[in-house]
Amino acid sequence: MTQIIVLPHQELCPEGAVIEGEPGSTICETLLENDILIEHACEQSCACTTCHVVVREGFNSLDPSEEEEDDLLDKAWGLEPNSRLSCQAVIKETPLVIEIPKYTINMAKEGGGRK
Template sequence: MTQVIVLPHIELCPDGAVIDARQGESLCQNLLENGIAIEHACEMSCACTTCHVIVREGFADLDPSDEVEDDLLDKAWGLEPNSRLSCQVIVNTALLVIEIPRYSINMTKEGHR
């Protein structure tokens, strides 16, 4: 198991959280399995930006993002150089400290096309 520290988020985990994440599984799936209801409008198919996270620690230890993820991230609210889509981050052995942005853009729910 790999430790993931989730920084406080006003709605999803006001006190923050420390979870034991399963290696080889996506960060998004691990968050959901541990009671952190991160939005994932595309059901983790890398087709939206609702599961956007900012990796505050452990970013360099992750497999790099691909072109599809990078293109989607360009549309994410609050994009930072160490932003990732949690559905595309596969947990490995490295400790991760993540921040879930306060807002996400859900094109379907918000009426965009």
């Protein structure tokens, strides 16, 4: 199991969390399995940006993002160089520290987004 530190998020994880993820699973799957209910409007099919996270530590241990993910990330709120769609970022053995952005833009429904 790989340790994932989730930095505090006002709505989803106010105190932050330290969780364990199975190598080979995605960050999104791991968050959901640990009751951190990150939005995933496209049901983890790489068709929106609602599961966007910023990988604060361990970013280089993840496989590089594919072109489809990069194209979507360009539309994500609060994009940073170490941003990933959590539904596409597969956990390996290296511990991760992630931050869930304050806002999301829901590309799956017109005019979507939440604050």
